[in-house]
Amino acid sequence: RVRTNGEVIETLAADLATPEGVETVVARAHALGDVELLVNNAGLSTSGPFLAQPADREIESIRVNVEALYRLTRAFVPGMVARNRGGVLNIASIVAFQAIPYWTTYAATKAFVLAFGEGLAYELRDSGVRVVTVCPGFTRTGLYADSGVPGLAGRLLPFAKPETVVRAALAAYDAGRVIRVVGFVNRLLAVSGALTPRFVLRWLMAQMFAPTAARPG
Structure with missing residues (x-):
């Protein structure tokens, strides 16, 4: 238990898998x-060719990124609805908007978070409960320190500071936004991705995220 700025913060270690x-x-x-x-912010990531990943590790990431998020939402939202107030802040990712070869499972879990949050926001729109899904790009957190960002993407795309993402997420929540993409470059990627044929997008993402050994040429 930590006290800061007059507030008490209680920490709890638990395996969300x-x-x-x-x-x-x-x-x-x-x-x-x-x-x-x-705030559904816990996440695990694996990267690299799908068949090279330990299945148990990938399943663990699905349990944390998808199942735990669902269970926590299911546990707390009914009480919020009964009180006619409250909110859910889901942290998805910019990779939620398209398939990402060589980051296949992680991107798929974040696509679930985005679709789940958007659908739930509509269902609860008149309940007094807000559901906001935030889609940051790469952020300087332990998630990427552990798994890394594969391919050229990890070297070319910008990394945001955690506090920048936090401010954007809370501002989106206060404004009642349903989806918030954090960062100009990421918003540009999300919009351009929506306008690009999916077969072209798959190829581009493969070039960006492929490990050096897996990239043709």
């Missing part, structure tokens, strides 16, 4: 009182 870990978080949060804002 397991139902038991999620339940630990849910039980502790309920014991502390009503949850007014749920």
Whole structure:
């Protein structure tokens, strides 16, 4: 438990890749009182050719990025709806907007987060509960320190500071946005991706994210 600026912050270690870990978080949060804002920010990433990845590690990432997010949302949103107030802030990614060869599973999990958040936001639009999905680009956090960003993308695309993403996410929540893409370059990528034929986009993403050994030529 940490006290800062007059607020008490309580930390809790739990393995969100397991139902038991999620339940630990849910039980502790309920014991502390009503949850007014749920931030689904936990994430795991693997990168590289799909068949080269340990299946257990990829499944673990699906459990954290998708299943835990679903379970936590399911646990806390009913109480918010009953109180006619509250919110969910989902952290997706710029890679949620298209398939990413060599980052296939991670991008797919973030596509789920984006679609899930957008759909839920509409369902809860008259409930007093906000659901905002934030799509940052690469951010200087432990996620990328552990797995890295594959290929040219990790060297060419900009990395944001965590505090920049936090400010943008909270501003989007305060404004009642449904989706917020963080950063000018990322907004440009999202818009241009929507206008580009998918077969072209797949090829471009493969060139950007392929490990050196996997890139043709």
